[in-house]
Amino acid sequence: MSGEQSGAEVLLQALKEQGVEVIFGYPGGAVLPIYDGLFRQNAIRHVLVRHEQGAVHAAEGYARSTGKVGVVLVTSGPGATNAVTGLVDALMDSIPVVCLTGQVPTHLIGNDAFQEADTTGITRPATKHNYLVKRPQDLARAVHEAFIVARSGRPGPVVIDLPKDIMIGSAPYSDPPEDGHPSYRPRTEPDPAAVRRAAALLKGAKRPIIYTGGGVINSGEEAAALLGTFVRLTGYPCTSTLMGLGAVPASDPRFLGMLGMHGTYEANLAMHGADVMLAIGARFDDRVTGRLDAFSPGSRKIHADIDPSSVNKNVPVEVPIIGDAGRVLAGLIEAWEADPKAHDRAALAEWWRTIDEWRAKECLAFTQDAAKGAVIKPQHAIRRLYEMTVALGREVFVTTEVGQHQMWAAQHFRFEQPRHWMTSGGLGTMGYGLPAAVGVQVAHPEGLVIDIAGEASILMNIQEMSTIAQYRLPVKVFILNNQYMGMVRQWQELLHGGRYAESYMAALPDFVKLAESFHATGLRAESVDQLDEVIRVMLETEGPVIADIAVDPKENCFPMIPSGAAHNDMILSAATEGRAAGITDPGLVLV
Amino acid sequence: MGRDASLRSATISVLVENEPGILARVVGLFSGRGYNIDSLTVAAVDEAGRQSRINIVTSGTEMVIEQIKAQLGRLVPVYRVADLGREGPHIAREMALIKVAGTGEKRAEALRLAEAFRARVIDATTESFIFELTGGTEKLDAFLALVRPLGLAEVSRTGIAAIARGTRTI
Ligand SMILES: Cc1ncc(C[n+]2csc(CCOP(=O)(O)OP(=O)(O)O)c2C)c(N)n1
Ligand SMILES: [Mg+2]
Numbered sequence: 171m172s173g174e175q176s177g178a179e180v181l182l183q184a185l186k187e188q189g190v191e192v193i194f195g196y197p198g199g200a201v202l203p204i205y206d207g208l209f210r211q212n213a214i215r216h217v218l219v220r221h222e223q224g225a226v227h228a229a230e231g232y233a234r235s236t237g238k239v240g241v242v243l244v245t246s247g248p249g250a251t252n253a254v255t256g257l258v259d260a261l262m263d264s265i266p267v268v269c270l271t272g273q274v275p276t277h278l279i280g281n282d283a284f285q286e287a288d289t290t291g292i293t294r295p296a297t298k299h300n301y302l303v304k305r306p307q308d309l310a311r312a313v314h315e316a317f318i319v320a321r322s323g324r325p326g327p328v329v330i331d332l333p334k335d336i337m338i339g340s341a342p343y344s345d346p347p348e349d350g351h352p353s354y355r356p357r358t359e360p361d362p363a364a365v366r367r368a369a370a371l372l373k374g375a376k377r378p379i380i381y382t383g384g385g386v387i388n389s390g391e392e393a394a395a396l397l398g399t400f401v402r403l404t405g406y407p408c409t410s411t412l413m414g415l416g417a418v419p420a421s422d423p424r425f426l427g428m429l430g431m432h433g434t435y436e437a438n439l440a441m442h443g444a445d446v447m448l449a450i451g452a453r454f455d456d457r458v459t460g461r462l463d464a465f466s467p468g469s470r471k472i473h474a475d476i477d478p479s480s481v482n483k484n485v486p487v488e489v490p491i492i493g494d495a496g497r498v499l500a501g502l503i504e505a506w507e508a509d510p511k512a513h514d515r516a517a518l519a520e521w522w523r524t525i526d527e528w529r530a531k532e533c534l535a536f537t538q539d540a541a542k543g544a545v546i547k548p549q550h551a552i553r554r555l556y557e558m559t560v561a562l563g564r565e566v567f568v569t570t571e572v573g574q575h576q577m578w579a580a581q582h583f584r585f586e587q588p589r590h591w592m593t594s595g596g597l598g599t600m601g602y603g604l605p606a607a608v609g610v611q612v613a614h615p616e617g618l619v620i621d622i623a624g625e626a627s628i629l630m631n632i633q634e635m636s637t638i639a640q641y642r643l644p645v646k647v648f649i650l651n652n653q654y655m656g657m658v659r660q661w662q663e664l665l666h667g668g669r670y671a672e673s674y675m676a677a678l679p680d681f682v683k684l685a686e687s688f689h690a691t692g693l694r695a696e697s698v699d700q701l702d703e704v705i706r707v708m709l710e711t712e713g714p715v716i717a718d719i720a721v722d723p724k725e726n727c728f729p730m731i732p733s734g735a736a737h738n739d740m741i742l743s744a745a746t747e748g749r750a751a752g753i754t755d756p757g758l759v760l761v
Numbered sequence: 762m763g764r765d766a767s768l769r770s771a772t773i774s775v776l777v778e779n780e781p782g783i784l785a786r787v788v789g790l791f792s793g794r795g796y797n798i799d800s801l802t803v804a805a806v807d808e809a810g811r812q813s814r815i816n817i818v819t820s821g822t823e824m825v826i827e828q829i830k831a832q833l834g835r836l837v838p839v840y841r842v843a844d845l846g847r848e849g850p851h852i853a854r855e856m857a858l859i860k861v862a863g864t865g866e867k868r869a870e871a872l873r874l875a876e877a878f879r880a881r882v883i884d885a886t887t888e889s890f891i892f893e894l895t896g897g898t899e900k901l902d903a904f905l906a907l908v909r910p911l912g913l914a915e916v917s918r919t920g921i922a923a924i925a926r927g928t929r930t931i
Contacts, residue, residue, distance in 0.1 A: 290782060291782075291785070294782065294785060294786055294789055295789055295793050298837065299836075299837040299838075300782075302781065302782075304781075319837050323835070324835075351837070352778065353777075353778050353837065353838050353839060353840045354837045354838075356835070477831075477835060478831040478834060478835065479828060479831035479832045479834070479835055481831070482824060482827055482828070483828055483831075486824065
């Protein structure tokens with residue numbers, strides 16, 4: 171090796187240079203040289219997960235709660251294929267992740283060698299970009315480039331496939347390129363003329379709405395702060411996607427709550443009735459728009475996004491702005507203040523009166539029977555969890571699984587800052603929340619990290635309880651146990667005549683014993699009188715806890731805009747029959 | 762921007778870093794998102810062989826074609842995307858090798874047509890010709906339609922290469 175470094179050492183040096191502090195991974199034959207390298211250094215910490223999907227979700231949780239790139243290390247073949255769900259999840263939600271995959275030695279590639287998989291082929295549509303390093307001289311550059319690609323522009327996952335011989339043999343190290351990436355140069359600075367047009371359009375609005383998404387969070391704390399400034403400056407109502415919650419504090423009176431399929435009545439009707447819409451870092455996805463031809467029909471639309479392919483994809487807009495959300499917001503504030511014209515205060519006041527009437531419907535209201543022994547409403551459980559955690563005054567991070575509990579968490583847990591809410595939005599991956607909580611807790615050892623879970627989802631990556639035990643991560647798992655794949659059951663009730671095919675969770679484990687078997691504390695609340703006590707004990711317990719909260723199995727999540735229906739066809743409560751409320755046959759084919 | 766539902770054909774040239782998998786990436790983008798590919802060519806175009814040019818002929822509504830360009834543009838190894846028809850006049854050429862088998866009057870007629878179309882004879886036997894024909898897609902289609910009844914046996918087409926007229930470069 172003539173005094174040179176091995177490929178594995180070069181890899182680790184490049185990772186250190188990129189500021190990597192922790193890797194979530196799982197070893198195997200093809201990555202043994204890398205593990206050997208990790209063993210012989212102290213700068214980078216390794217967290218051993220219990221399934222490679224969990225490694226990627228943990229890296230996502232780490233990335234989303236810190237703004238840094240999350241790093242994953244898995245072996246070839248099954249290690250890589252197990253990671254695919256996590257990669258697609260990160261792709262859909264624009265989360266910066268670099269995933270290192272082992273590969274069989276270069277001379278065996280294509281030979282169906284043991285644990286060989288065409289990882290770059292499989293992950294090509296699952297990543298923002300991927301690399302197969304076939305020559306030692308390409309190694310350091312590939313690693314540096316991967317980090318640039320993962321974190322710049324619209325962030326996303328990048329795979330680097332590393333053949334074992336490249337890791338064992340010697341390789342030259344090179345520093346990160348000084349002038350960035352040769353071909354990938356995403357536009358971050360918006361066109362000032364477009365920003366001025368947008369500001370003028372917004373000033374002339376009578377019924378404005380600001381609709382923001384995960385792009386604001388990804389852009390960074392400053393973008394969220396600027397968004398808050400802009401909302402206060404204009405006094406305009408604003409709503410957020412599932413991914414964007416926390417960018418504007420939920421306590422801001424101008425915040426109308428989440429929009430979309432399970433969004434609030436006031437947010438959706440404001441979208442529907444607006445005359446000017448400003449969309450920032452959101453992508454008009456079908457969970458938000460409902461029926462496209464009835465989506466905000468009367469509004470003139472401004473869409474700012476860092477990804478040009480997000481603009482004019484689903485909804486044609488009048489003023490497209492390509493740029494970083496924070497830069498766009500800074501520009502908008504400047505242009506707004508520079509424009510001497512005043513906005514139409516009377517019209518805005520009238521618009522707020524209308525919105526307040528919608529608000530008065532209290533679309534998220536529910537009735538909790540307070541009698542001893544009464545069944546717990548899931549919404550009540552989240553409300554109490556929220557109130558009791560806020561009272562602690564600690565920094566709270568929430569992750570979720572996927573289903574009704576996720577939507578109730580989005581509706582009833584209130585987020586005041588960005589990067590404290592981690593949920594699988596685009597892919598809707600059951601099993602996301604527990605490993606994501608691992609990543610968040612690793613990044614924030616002092617934080618209070620809660621996975622709001624469903625009893626079905628939690629079983630999809632329950633093995634990560636073992637990771638939690640090993641690293642003494644005090645993650646709290648709060649299961650809304652309705653004994654059903656509740657979201658599936660809800661659709662079956664509303665759309666399929668109440669034929670509950672395969673959505674009942676028979677043979678559930680005893681979650682208390684399950685927790686104990688993983689060296690955690692198990693708690694259970696059976697009825698409303700036990701709820702507060704269970705939450706109190708959970709929050710007081712220093713180590714990890716699983717709190718199994720038995721909730722009403724028949725509760726549905728409302729409001730709901732059924733697939734393919736318009737925003738003003740929202741179902742507000744169980745009293746409305748699904749079919750009667752705008753669910754059409756074409757809507758039935760949608761997911 | 763309106764919702765124009767009418768379809769148009771677009772000739773898109775993409776300058777890319779010549780790295781392994783780039784073609785799979787472009788083709789996968791088209792298949793994954795349900796876009797049409799009417800023609801696709803790719804070859805290295807710089808001295809060092811580090812950059813390739815991909816020419817794609819596709820069709821779709823205006824909104825879809827704008828999407829295709831944006832989707833191509835955000836691929837990491839892509840330097841530039843040019844919508845040749847939209848950015849000014851351009852030239853598109855394609856080459857075909859066309860085997861016509863037959864004897865007698867049909868054979869003679871095939872040769873006459875080839876002359877009229879300025880197709881070159883690059884191989885001949887007493888029972889066959891191979892013509893080499895270069896031109897726009899429509900010219901090639903027209904020639905093929907004419908020689909089909911005369912014993913068209915086999916065709917190999919390159920797909921189009923396209924470039925902007927004048928001094929403009931990608
Ligand atoms: C990996 C995966 N498989 C299937 C689904 C479809 N799905 C969406 S929600 C849901 C039920 C979730 O049940 P649970 O975790 O108990 O949550 P609940 O809706 O009851 O709150 C299912 C099966 C999914 N989102 N992800
Ligand atoms: Mg459930």
